[in-house]
Amino acid sequence: MEPIERIRIVGAGAMGRGIAQVAATAGYRVELTDTDDAAVRAALEFVASMIQRSVDKGKRSADEGEAILARLTAGAAPTAPAADIDLVIEAVVEKLPIKQAIFTELETATPNAVLASNTSSLSITAIASALRDPSRLIGLHFFNPVPLMSLVEVVPGLRTAPALVDTATAFVTRLGHTPILARDTPGFLVNHLGRALPSEALAILSEQVASPADIDRIVRDTLGLRMGPFELMDLTGLDVSHPVMETVSAGFYGDPRLRPSPIAATRVAAGLLGRKTGEGFYRYEDGVPRLPAEPEITPDAAAIPVHVHNHPDFAATLRRSGATVLETPDAEAVSLVLPVGEPTYRVAARYGLDPALTLGIDPLGIDRRRLTVIVPSAADLVVVAPALRVLAAAGYLPTPTTDVTAPVAQRIMATIVNLSCALAEHGIGTPEDIDRGARLGLGYPLGPLELGESAGTERVVAILDGLYAYTRDPRYRVSTWLRARAEQRISLHTRGARPEDLLTNRGTDVRSR
Known part of the structure; x- marks a missing residue:
């Protein structure tokens, strides 16, 4: 296909004006259109103010700012005939009949253009079904605010011409944004x-x-x-x-x-x-x-003796703060257990500890300042409460929670990882794009597959299996992608050998490798 140079944006709302700004900045000639002329004028004024702000901050010269604005103009109408438009990006209300009607007109009005929808929730295949030639339509899902959110999902429909994926990816890359490929499924990838x-x-x-x-x-x-x-x-x-x-x-x-x-x-x-x-x-x-104030806990390492079950590093941390840490349970001490994927009371019962004298500690927090403290229903609150002061003396911020299923952070971490593995399993996104999409689109410090490997895939599986065993809720069923890689101890980013790979290598002499 010919390279894209001239673009029409349909819709002058927040998304349309943001796309217009980044496209003009990247050197494209852009016409911004809307059924409301006032909306177009307001959008152009807004973009001009953003460009001027960047000039005032020294991010670009005044000449560069003027050149950007010269490339951005008001178009005659969203579906005005134009043979010189290379790309149309629709950014109007999320209603299927409206989008279909617009593209039906654009198919004739812009005969040489790639047609793209910025929809965040509607099926590209469904939008394209109204066209005589559905191969011309692809999804380009930008995130708001467009100038600050560098991610764009490239979403081909079932009948999108394969060449459009490369064209759309090159366009997004020239914008200075990051493209990721997503299947046309509900919610796309991010x-x-x-x-x-x-x-x-x-x-x-x-x-x-x-x-x-x-x-x-x-x-x-x-x-x-x-x-x-x-x-x-x-x-x-x-x-x-x-x-x-x-x-x-x-x-x-x-x-x-x-x-x-x-x-x-x-x-x-x-x-x-x-x-x-x-x-x-x-x-x-x-x-x-x-925000509600966090309860103040007065640090006191000597408030009560504690027994740490089966975690010498945590016990050593408490000892360094001056706490009395016993090697064995005691009727005058609070036992601290570290549950993984199960309630604290079950851990206490399994090791013969008195649940009235036991608190749970989420092991995910012991290397951080925030420490989730799980309180069994049978706990003697008068006896176990001083243990919070012991934890505070070690530099922790203890946050008590109820004892059900598994600790809060474990549940949330495991479900994030598990869902991302399910997306990889079903080919909704590649492992790399899943992580990239979460970092850039959701603001996660680690991609969810990276998070799973950081926490340990075997531990994530243990948490989910424990949740499922306790609740019998299929919400916590482990994805095949996650379990298979945890059991084989291979990376969550590994696609793995496929039957088609075997066929393409059937003539290779493995002895030469």
Whole structure:
């Protein structure tokens, strides 16, 4: 195909103007169109202000700024005839009939153009089904705000011409953005990946394991994510995130791994949407959340003797802070156990420990400052409470949680990893694009497959198997990709040998290798 030089953007909202800005900056000639002329004028003024701001900050010269704006103009109309348009990017409301109607007209009006939709939730194949030639349409899913979010999902439909993938990838690369290839499935790649964190957090909340604030603290401080799930849902708006959960779940016919929460549906009905309404999981004043204060715990290494079961490194950490750490359980001491994929009370019972004198410690937190402390239902709170002061003396921020199924961070980490492995298993994205999409599109410090390998694949499988054994909820079934690689001790990024690989190598003399 001929290289792309002239672009038409259909839709002058936040996404359309963002795409127009980055395309003009990259050297393309861009015409911005909308059914509302005022929206186009406002978008052009906004882009001009952004370019001027970059000039004022010294990021580009005034001449460069003027050249960018000279390449960006107002188009006559979204479907005006034009034989010189090389690429049309649609960025209008997420309604299938509207998108189909636009592309039906564009197919004739721009006969030489590649047609692309910026849809985040609709099937590219379904949009293209209205065209006489569906091979001309591809998905280019940008993320908001476009100038700051460098990720773009390239999504071919079932009848998209294969050559368009290379054309779209080259276009995105010239923008200075990062393309990833996603299959045309509900949520594509990144929105699908992003369902694990909020859905498991909502499940934990529904079980009254911990408050939203404590779950957010654990996710930030133990798993290293920049935002907790409830902060994120408040920022996005529950009226946006919950429908995405419902759409992706329905698109995969109720896969339990993608199960939405009735908590979210009820809060949407109540108008508790997050920052935009002044209240969500948190209250907001002038856009600033009023977070509940974290309880103060006075450090005291001598508050009570403790016995650490089967974790000498953690015991040594407590001893260095001055704590009395016993080698064996004692009626005057609190036993600390480190459960993996199971409740604390079961660990206590298995090793003959008194559940009234036992607390659980999530081992994922012992090398960090945040320490999740699991409180069994049978715990004698008067006796075990001083152990929090002992932990605080060792430099930890203890966060008590209820004892059900498995520790909070383990559940969230394992479900994130498991869902990403399921996406790799079904070819929705390559392992590399799964990690890249999560880092760039979701802001994760590690990609989910990288996270799984960092935590240890055998441990992740043990957590999920423990959750499934305890709950019998297929939500926690281990993906074949994850289990096979954990058992063979190979990387989660390894595609592995395929039958077609055997056929292509059938004439190779293995003795020559």
